[in-house]
Amino acid sequence: MAAEYAPEVVAGLQAMVRARLSLWDLPPGTEVTLLNLSENATFGLKSPCGTRDLVLRVHRVGYSSPEEIRSELAWIDALRLDGIIQTAPPVTGANGELVQLLHSDCGGASRFAVAFQRVGGKEPDQGDNLMQWFDALGALTARMHLHSRAWQRPEGFCRKLWDYDAMVGPDCYWGPWRSGIGLDAGGIAVLERALAVVKEKLDAYGMGPDRFGLVHADLRLANLLVEGDTLRVIDFDDCGLSWFIYDFAAAISFIEHEPFIPDLLRAWVAGYRKAAPLSSEDVAMLPVFVILRRILLTAWLASHAEIPFARQIGSAYTAGTVRLAQAFLDGEFLTIPKAA
Incomplete structure (x- = not known):
């Protein structure tokens, strides 16, 4: 069995995302870029004309339930709406759901996924104050x-x-x-x-x-x-x-x-x-x-x-x-x- 993020698994995840772009009203020509591998796999989604620029979090298998993910998003929304922090808003899919289930066409495990609007800024580093x-x-x-x-x-x-x-x-x-x-x-x-x-x-x-x-x-x-x-x-x-x-x-x-x-x-x-x-x-x-x-x-x-x-x-x-x-x-x- 391949490791969670072995190269062939990551390639399969990218293919899975490409095949499901319509869930977020994105066209087939959308650029799909791997941004990060950590607990989850994170992809950048940029439409050809640049009108949509999203960050898609594809979840590690078995780590978070859909109820846990929805609870996370509920607190994010509350913090945003109450003016406590600035953070990336979650994006509702074309089916009206925030949490999507992506199925593999290659026999891989299905994965939960959530899209967020991309927000500005960069990670602070040790060269910053x-x-x-x-x-x-x-x-x-x-x-x-x-x-x-x-x-x-x-x-x-x-x-x-x-x-x-x-x-x-x-x-x-x-x-x-x-x-x-x-x-x-x-x-x-x-x-x-x-x-x-x-x-x-x-x-x-x-x-x-x-x-x-x-x-x-x-x-x-x-x-x-x-x-x-x-x-x-x-x-x-x-x-x-x-x-x-x-x-x-x-x-x-x-x-x-x-x-x-x-x-x-x-x-x-x-x-x-x-x-x-x-x-x-x-x-x-x-x-x-x-x-x-x-x-x-x-x-x-x-x-x-x-x-x-x-x-x-x-x-x-x-x-x-x-x-x-x-x-x-x-x-x-x-x-x-x-x-x-």
């Missing part, structure tokens, strides 16, 4: 959390629960962290000790409604678009119920080891406090969530090893996770002044 953008991201995240607490979820709303067990427990969503690419017995022992501390601190912190609710859960740089002074958020595919401040840990995904992360943390906290309260106890927990997220991503890379990005950084990222976990155990990781 990331402190400025993390200040803005902190405020934006706080507004999303305030909205999350107040929003009346529609009947049938369902999204994944991102608690400790769902991330790193025996039946976690993204596979066992012990399968991390290049992870050896010594590294496993370090991560086991780190996770024991993480679990203890999470249990003490709790999951009360002031700390745990509906969050984006993947506000990493790849899911941010900057244009002028505007910061946009995209890709709510992992949104679900988790700790609110987990959103910071997700925001520094894959760059947790960089020396400028403490500066980004301070900028994010300052921005957050412009829009909503954030206690010193909340701030003290941020390194805990960063380590948890880092170990989770180590598992994700292993379970998505066919993706070029995973192959590119896999073993080096795993080794870095072990180093950060040891620093966390030694009290030397992302130390925060008590006054923060």
Whole structure:
């Protein structure tokens, strides 16, 4: 059986999209371009005359149910309509549905798909003023959390629960962290000790409604678009119920080891406090969530090893996770002044 995104599978997905363009009132000559492979496969759809420019997310098999996807889109619409964020609006198909089911003509698995309007902006990079953008991201995240607490979820709303067990427990969503690419017995022992501390601190912190609710859960740089002074958020595919401040840990995904992360943390906290309260106890927990997220991503890379990005950084990222976990155990990781 071919891997989820083996080259022949990706070619089949592109053919599947080309054969179903009419679902979004697009003509046969529409340009179909692979934009990204990650949890899902993302394609750009541009009509020949340039009148329609969409981004199509074709879902990984078995990851999200149609009810989960519709729930995600409901929160996106609520955030947009309430003026909380700028994000890509989902596009209704010719049949009146937001979530489409694409069938393969080559014997491949059927896939759910959602189209979005393409919005302007580019992913911020380390050459940009990331402190400025993390200040803005902190405020934006706080507004999303305030909205999350107040929003009346529609009947049938369902999204994944991102608690400790769902991330790193025996039946976690993204596979066992012990399968991390290049992870050896010594590294496993370090991560086991780190996770024991993480679990203890999470249990003490709790999951009360002031700390745990509906969050984006993947506000990493790849899911941010900057244009002028505007910061946009995209890709709510992992949104679900988790700790609110987990959103910071997700925001520094894959760059947790960089020396400028403490500066980004301070900028994010300052921005957050412009829009909503954030206690010193909340701030003290941020390194805990960063380590948890880092170990989770180590598992994700292993379970998505066919993706070029995973192959590119896999073993080096795993080794870095072990180093950060040891620093966390030694009290030397992302130390925060008590006054923060």
